[in-house]
Amino acid sequence: MQETIEKTKAMVKHLGAVNVILKKNNNDPSRLIPILQEVQEVYKYLSKDVISYVATSLDIPVAHVYGVATFYAHFSLSPKGKHIVRLCDGTACHVKKSHDLLDCVCKKLALTEEKKTTDDLMFTLEQVSCLGACGLAPVIVIDDIVHGQATPAQVEELLDGIIAREKSEAQAAQ
């Protein structure tokens, strides 16, 4: 019974955070996109539960919220990693061999065309069309920090740094 209560308590807390976002936006259905953006910021992705919950709370159809969530590339319906790697593949970056960077990240993190998130939910790779920093091509953004004129060696170093940091943090926690 204790376990059950803990489980539901966690869920209530989980949805409580959504309640705060909804309230901040006055439960206004016309603010659906900002609401989903904020929710995604908290949970890193939009789960089925959260989409249904937002829809029923705003009194709009679930199918409509699902439609909005699947329309925009910004929204993700599957869990994302703790660290987001965004690789630009716009014209300039493409010409400057962004593909080498892609190969490097995929090899390093064991990702593929279909598999964009590592099994340990540590990294997610996103390919984007243009980051608007063409002068710095090729560009890679790791956790919101822009790295211009990136090389595979540099990218590998950056990823190694994150992995090492996570490892030592995990050890410290134990």
Place this chain on the structure above:
Amino acid sequence: MNTKKTVTINGKQVEFGQERNLLEVIRKAGIDIPTFCYHSELSIYGACRLCLVHVEGRGVMAACSTVPAEGMVIQTDTEEIRNMRKISIELLLANHSVECPTCPRSSNCALQNIAHRLGVNTVRFKKLQDYQSVDRSSPSLERDPNKCVLCGDCVRVCREIQGIGAIDFAHRGSHAKVVPAFDSSLGQVECVNCGQCAAVCPTGAIVPKQEQNRVWDALYDKSKTVVVQIAPAVRVALGEYFGATNGANVAGKLVAALKLMGFQHVYDTSFSADMTIFEEATELINRITTGGRLPMFTSCCPAWVKYVEIYYPELIGNLSSCRSPQAMFGSVAKDILPEQLGVKREDMTVVSIMPCTAKKFEAQLPKYRTDGQPEVDVVVTTGEIRQMIDSCGIKLDELEPEAFDMPMGFATGGGVIFGASGGVMEAALRFAAEKLSGKPLASVDFKQVRGMDSLKEAELEIGGKELRVAVVHGLANAKKLITDLLAGKVQYDFVEVMACPGGCISGGGQPLGVTNKIREIRQKGLYAADKTHQVQKPQDNYLVTRCYEEHLGGCPGSPKAHHMLHTIYQNRSQLFDAKIPVMRGTTAQRLPITVTICTKQETCPGQLLLGMIASYVKQKGYTDRIDLDAAFSSRDAEDGTICVTVGDQIVERTKFTNATNTMEQLQNQAAFKTITAAIDSGYKTVTADAQMT
């Protein structure tokens, strides 16, 4: 001086007035430009790009989304426009699953018709879209995404007319498709099965589930006696397929056709509609005289009933507990006819011919089964029976009308008008007015509740009592009424709701291409049929009265009548809220229990209650046959209102006012005992079911 505004269409001056767009002006001028996504009753979408016209000085534009202006010079057909239309159709056909001869919409498909009209005789493009599986999960409707042209008609009718939005566009660009939330299947979501999506779909992407073969199987099975009931609305629409004038009553011809096809006995659902009035009006009078829950809502429409179960479970108590006429017919027919016809109950097949797709859903509900057998075996729509008649080569229009079989073929006008919005109300008023006043009714017509207005209200004085009634059709209108009702802005004693605009006459299974004008004609057809019946008041149906005397415990409301003619409803509200599994049984037959927890209150006692239910189940050793879920709702409810459902049964919303209730306090509440009792009996039932199979 002429003050009328004009436009020039193909060189001809055309006047216009209140038309909301160029398309309507052009169509009024007698030129039918093709469209997929334009419906006068829905919002303007402008997606199909077929209604293109050339406006001088402005170029090519979509007529549906252009407001007419004085002096506009319009060409509806130029080389450029013709080519654009043809290319649009060609591209749609390239990805369309072109299985036309076997499609239920064959010869009645806008894509097929328009391609033919425009002379698209070759498709130069290759199919790019991958095959998507056909969604057959719904008992009422079939969805084939491979035939979808993305016009959005279904999306808008569901959202705008029915206020639901069970399907919507998802994904983007070439991946865009119309789907229920999470790409799940229609049978799993908040679809109420009204079939209005199928009625507006220009192609075969959404069609009523086709069940003709199940009827043929029964007809060809020599061991079966097949009886059939015909719903009121079918008779004033079926004729449209066979060249009859719109609204003509073809009931007699249909009876003749069904006899030719091998149906042994043909009955009228209007008989059980009369019976519905006996029960429902009696229930209404009881509620009024004993201070019961008001307003009472009608329960004839299974789409409306499901709507309440999903969106307003707190109003389930306001729904009349009467079964729909279809369900009453099934229950009574399987009970009394075997003896009268000298057949075994299990050898009798009951078929329904309905204007409605939701009736297919209703007929398969477990609550309408006796000893595992459904009371109504198969439901076919008006469209399906037309196909069956055609396949026999029967020329319906040339048949001599025949009479329904007795006793369940005798009906009053009151039972016939059920098919029009306001009809159930009017029939009930005919009954209630006489019962309450004790005097014969001078006029049986209650014209205030007829017609196509979205909300029809009346205040009537009956037997010295003021009775406030309302009639709505279209679930979006029902939602408006409920919102006002809950806000205390309006007060009623009795409310009739039909999900489809105009009532059953424009149900999801009726002939297509319905406009308000056609709805009115079909309604008039029913009111004309009312007058041709020998009796108008349901209470004068002597065969219903005799049925009560011989089989239903003597009078309406008797325990036997209650058992056979009434039903219970299910709270389906948690279907779409966040839900987590707490316990999962291991056997095939399991009892589902759901506890809804309010997320607006961090210390909702529902959490504790859930824990108590979990430990009760464990302590009793029920775990192998129980599924326990926690559902989460943010819906505005009174503080601390928890909803617990056990199987099909709603254990009333349980009110625990104090969030700091201890386990002892909770346990002492009568509600907890109700819950455990429900679990005990539910567990017994599933265990018994498991042993039977």
